[in-house]
Amino acid sequence: MISKTATKIFGRTELPCFQETCSHLISFCNSKSLRQGVCIHSPLIKLGFQDHLYLNNNLLSLYSKCFTLDYTRQFFDEMPYRDVVSWTGILSAYVKHEKHEEALGMFQEMMSSGPCPNEFTFSSVLRACSALREFSYGKCIHGCVIKHGFDSNPILGSVLIDLYSKYGSIEEACRLFSCVDNGDVVSWTTMISSLVQGGKWSQALRIYIDMIKAGVYPNEFTSVKVLAAAGFLGLQHGKVVHAHLIVFGVELNLVVKTALVHMYSKCQRMDDAVRISKLTPESDMFLWTAILSGLAQNLKLREAVVAFQEMEASGIISNNFTYLSILNACSLTLSLDLGRQIHARVIMAGLEDDIPVGNALVDMYMKCSHGAKDGLRVFQGIHSPDVISWTSLIAGLSEHGFHRDSFDLYMEMTASGLQPNSVTLSTILRSCRAAKSESQLLKLHGHVIKTNADHDIVVSNALVDAYAGNERVDEAWYLIRNMSQRDALTYTGLATRLNQMGHHEMALHVINHMFNDDIKMDGYSMAGFLSASAGLNSLETGMQLHSYSVKSGLGSFISVSNGLVSFYGKCGLTHDAERAFAETSKPDIVSWNGLISVLASYGHISSALSAFDNMRLAGVKPDSLTFLLVLFTCTHGGLVDMGLEYFNSMEEMHGIEPQLDHYVCLFDLLGRAGRLEEAMEILETMPISPNASIYKTLLAACRAHRIVPLGEDIARRGLELDPSDPAFNLILANLYDSSGRSDLAATIRRSVRDKGSSPPQKSCSSHPVLA
Template identity: 95%
Template sequence: MLSKTATKILSRTELPCFQETCSHLISFCNSKSLRQGVCIHSPIIKLGFQDHLYLNNNLLSLYSKCFTLDYARQFFDEMPYRDVVSWTGILSAYVKHEKHEEALGMFQEMMGSGPCPNEFTFSSVLRAYSALGEFSYGKCIHGCVIKHGFESNQILGSVLIDLYSKYGSIEEACRLFICVDNGDVVSWTTMISSLVQAGKWSQALRIYIDLIKAGVYPNEFTFVKVLAAAGFLGLKHGKVVHAHLIVFGVELNLVVKTALVHMYFKCQRMDDAVRISKLTPESDRFLWTAILSGLAQNLKLREAVVAFQEMEASGILSNNFTYLSILNACSLILSLDLGRQIHARVIMAGLEDDVPVGNALVDMYMKCSHEVKDGLRVFKGMESRDVISWTSLIAGLSEHGFHQDCSDSYMEMTASGLQPNSVTLSIILRSCRAAKSASQLLKLHGHVIKTNADHDIVVSNALVDAYAGNERVDDAWHLIRNMSQRDARTYTGLATRLNQMGHHEMALHVINHMFNDDIKMDGYSMAGFLSASAGLNSVETGTQLHSYSVKSGLGSFISVSNGLVSFYGKCGLTHDAERAFAEISEPDIVSWNGLISVLAAYGHISSALSAFDDMRLTGIKPDSVTFLLVLFTCTHGGLADMGLEYFNSMKEMHGIEPQLDHYVCLFDLLGRAGRLEEAMEILETMPIKPNASIYKTLLAACKVHRIVPLGEDIARRGLKLDPSDPAFNLILANLYDSSGRPDLAAMIRRSARDKGSSLQQRSCSSHPMCENLGSLTT
């Protein structure tokens, strides 16, 4: 024990030194987030330093960083004195722990107790309001910031820029950025990030260039945002940013490497992306997810599965984002088998209740399966659903043609309290167009107006498309005239529907309206106008559009290239069509189908079949349309055996189930070749129920080859299926004429003429032809 004299001497000489030592130790531990720093708390109390405000503020910060929020709050409540640093410290702790409402409550308490807030206080409060989505209150705090003279503060400038940009006020965010005095790299990066999030990628790059000119050195976070913008703008920009990254000597850590991988995948440079990912040995879940997502988006499913296996072999466990990437890939290439396997893995990982994963499963099943039951089962099994869940379900029902169920699901979603977003509304409007439901369309339009959703250009474009698709062209034009904003899609949708209605000249007039609105054509609108030119057989207009596409750079769009092949082909300019195809750097399935169609239509049978072989050699998998074209080619080339071989290969080699259209082509092929017995064998064993077109095709073949008994049997079957179709009467009468039985032909024609439309109301069993067919002989 020290004597009283010794204690007095220590107090006069050593205590101030010890107090300073404590201050240094706590500051050091605070800066390094070292828990051991709280060991000094006890000697501070014993030596009577508990009233020292500087020490207490450092201890409060240490408790906030290294221990629970409850410990920090308890220490704060026990502090005998508090200043603005103390209050800001506890406020910041609440915000970091995402206790935003409690943070704002502390701010109200602070304002009532006297200390004047500083820039750090306002920063925490603004972050809390931003996280809560309380934009209006955030604007009020902005007013307080100005009132206290902090409007040009760099710290607050960054926070305010982030606040305004999150809620769509990009122009206000830009004005704030200009007002910030000598903005630091954080302010610049925040502004760039805001523009990237708003989809203003060119503007983001311009701000980055201004940053360089201002002499501010970008950091790794700056480059992450700039690389994201460059990924959308193209490889040229991405390479420049990559070069800057090297010039500035930024370390290739995992964050930067992941951003580079994202950028190169976005620019479809798969090899460069994979090479970058292997430049350093470090990897984490985010990098692997970027690789999987990039491969999936570029339809490299096999490589994505291999990467998935490599990731798990490296010891990095899959999470919901990993499974999302693979499931999205399955949806893109319609791989149901792999989707089912990933679903099993999701269940094993215990992620079946994860909402985004559940949404991806609903989307995958709806897109990949021929039925909706699997998608419905996943949807009904979800414990909680968001607007994306319902949108995936509604989209799936619409694509499968269940338009009433689609409408019912939409009503159920809104009844549950969830508000549809622009995607949901555009999908349900598309369903109204497909169902030709004008009444439902009018109801939805009323809801759109009531909720002010018509201010969204995506919804407005969907409305235009829906009205035009319901052949209400005047209403579509009225909508367009009243839209506050229009883009290329506005006019593309209208032109497409006009083409489908055969109003090709009206579709071409849309070009003038785009020009008056100073809206440039895109690849889709150009393809639509080329289709209109083909419909009018207007070579002059089409060639002018071709010239414009070359000058404007639209010729590189695959939709435009495919449109040119189709246009020249429909106008009979087969050599020009072949030349347009040859100029496509990477033809897709639509390109090849267009070429085969042109060649087959003008009797170039061997060239069409050679094109089919060339397509397969390039690795393009044929689809159902391809086989329709091939069967048509074989039919008109008299190649029955080859056509039958192609038909059989559909399912056996390519996994494509033949549909009714394929069977119609097959029966036409066999019928023209006189192989009707073979055709009838296929008819009896085909897995789907024949329709009237098949019977008419076979009946026409019987007429050509004058086979009356079989023709009568086929006519009977056809009329049983569709008694109101007059084609059966006409073809059968012609069959009797060509077979030397004009009396029977006259009877059929007279019966049809006498009964007129009343025949259409009667059943097949009471049809005069059916009554007489049993007794008629040749």
């Protein structure tokens, strides 16, 4: 009933016009989300229009958009009449404010009140089910959708596709999509997005092509999803999608530009990624983070730092994702100094309490520092460390050889109530393998079985590797036979450990098991089998593997190229090794070290040192092993002064601190040349304590040059360091023999025999790296 007051003021003829004006005004405010529109509510009540359902529904929508959920619910409760639009409006408000359980409760109340839901009602309810992961209830709602005849509705089709895909039912999502009549760009995009999220990138691109064939053209959201799929499939796919953006006139806004940067970064085309980022002047934190992340992943650390500086100069403040990208780059390139600077910036930005940033700092310090102290200190500063925090620290301690500490930390983590994930378990299992700790391995295996973690292939593979690494090969095979799922890594780990134990023939037999399981070799397994062929000196098997790698496309993997260089080198075919190296598209440090090792092993001294120079000219930074190989080369080429120059350049030019192995090679170099006085000067001033190998190397040099007094002094020092090693006495006896003091030699040998000592150890003059 319209109030008498309104009739008196406007008259009966003017009332419809006034109602229409109010409706237009509220609709306008509703469409523009203008809070001022709610001012009409009070006059409507005063004039007696509070029963007008259309006006109330518009006001309800306005309250939902502009005010809190409490105000919206209060208005809904005060509505004298409600229809399906009213109920759908309040449901939508609950879903918008992420009150999904309350939304489902309102739906139950609506169903008992009588209004028949429409497609928009079902859409809100299904979104609530999706958010709550109420898959069973969502399927019930799907049944209601079919019952009410909305099964071909494109709006509900998109929501249902999203629901089923979130729960891994990609096949059902595809079936639903095929039933949608006249699918619009939203439903097509939802289907593509579902496939991308499920990792089915090829299928996502096929749907995208079908969409275009159906005459539905992509919008910016479609483009972002398709670019994500193309990034995983390769550059050619990405270029095609990029071309489509231009042809179909998709606006190059910030979202699309960021997706393009991500795609080109994944395809290792950072120049294109940076160029696209500058096509339009707009930028934001997400775009800059995409650039920084791409540069970091492609190991372009210097460029990443420059981009970081440009970002800050543009006025965009770094956030946690920015620092994560830079810290990950530091971890990948082992750049401790830059990592420390970024740590200082993190503190200045007030992000030291951010758990992901703290985790990245722990990871950086553990990978870049020589010790674990810095990483442990950062970990202790994290207020509520999560499983990633603990795993980063456990992995770091294990890498630094602190296996007992990593076990203790693992126990502390589980005692705190945190459950290890598959990465944590695989990390601690690797520590068991490295420490040769069977007791810890058995305890962990028991925990894995109790928690059903062995159903995870990552954990199962780590168990196989741990048992094989502890030389329990039968148990490793037993695990493999009982695994519900196996992959290339399952067999690669086993073959690697068999090679390390010298069981090369058994390692090659792994190929048959892979074939029976219909598992194709990858680059790492191929490298392992090449290593086994080299160990057996089986040229025929290795050449067959080489042929297979070419036919299967595995030859492009750097691990396979490096394996071929090593294989041909160990078989004495230096020219084939050089050819395999020449066919490597982008040789890394392992490639160059392999080539230098092969050339040096077969006496090609000049070629080996030329390879070292070529490596530096190619921009590849030498590592500790490189200098070990170079010193070996100089030793066997008699290039004493050149060897000294290389040794001195390690720390001065390359920032590599010489280790004991380098000193052994240096003393061998000087000792063979008879420059023992110079060697003794270095021995007295070296920053690390000499070990038995150094004394044995110097003693062997004294024997070769018949220098008795110095030899006696070095033998005494060596025996003080390791009294149980008979090599010192036996080398000294040989020195006495060569110096005409056979009586002293006989006395020493008699003493060694009386002690029941083992035969003498090999001299360290032949370096084991090149054996």
